[in-house]
Amino acid sequence: MSFGQTFKALSDPVRREILTLLKTGRMSAGEIGSHFDMTGATISYHLSILKKADLVHESKYKNFIYYELNTSVVEELMAWLSDLKG
Amino acid sequence: MSFGQTFKALSDPVRREILTLLKTGRMSAGEIGSHFDMTGATISYHLSILKKADLVHESKYKNFIYYELNTSVVEELMAWLSDLKG
């Protein structure tokens, strides 16, 4: 994990909203996309950024790919910020 | 304050290092710049991003401009992350 990658992932409003959606539980890529006025390809791009930042995990079932929050990275970020505060 | 702006400010390694430097206390723009292998103009650019994100405050004294951490925004960020964890 790199803080730069993680903060960059969080800097985009679409990606923050995706994470907020995932607070309620896992969701398929298509279901996530239905909340936005963008193509599936664009949503897929954003999910790949969140995945690289390790902010989400994916699991496959039938034809679908489900995404879910990975909160452990969020904790590392909070620890960094907490240390910054001193 | 906007979370997007703040996370974007934190996504750059130079800016995170500037903030880390400021943990020890206020520092002038030139003093900050001396820690990096970049022109003063570039450091000034990064400081302006941190300022817009409200992550630092500036104060002038004599010929110098001093920068210092603003931790209140850091707290807001932590609150957002904490809420994300649920």
Next chain:
DNA sequence: AAAGTATTTAGAAATATTTCTAAATAGATA
């Protein structure tokens, strides 16, 4: 007032990001 020091602003070049359309892949169903 003139010259010096600290910092920012402007403009340009290189690189990165975000979005789209079209095509590819992978799995499910008829």
Next chain:
DNA sequence: TATCTATTTAGAAATATTTCTAAATACTTT
């Protein structure tokens, strides 16, 4: 097997970011 559905990948266009050099601003000291 053929086709349909869900999702990703590739490639391109528009925009944003990061860095530099050169010039401008602002304050201090001589």
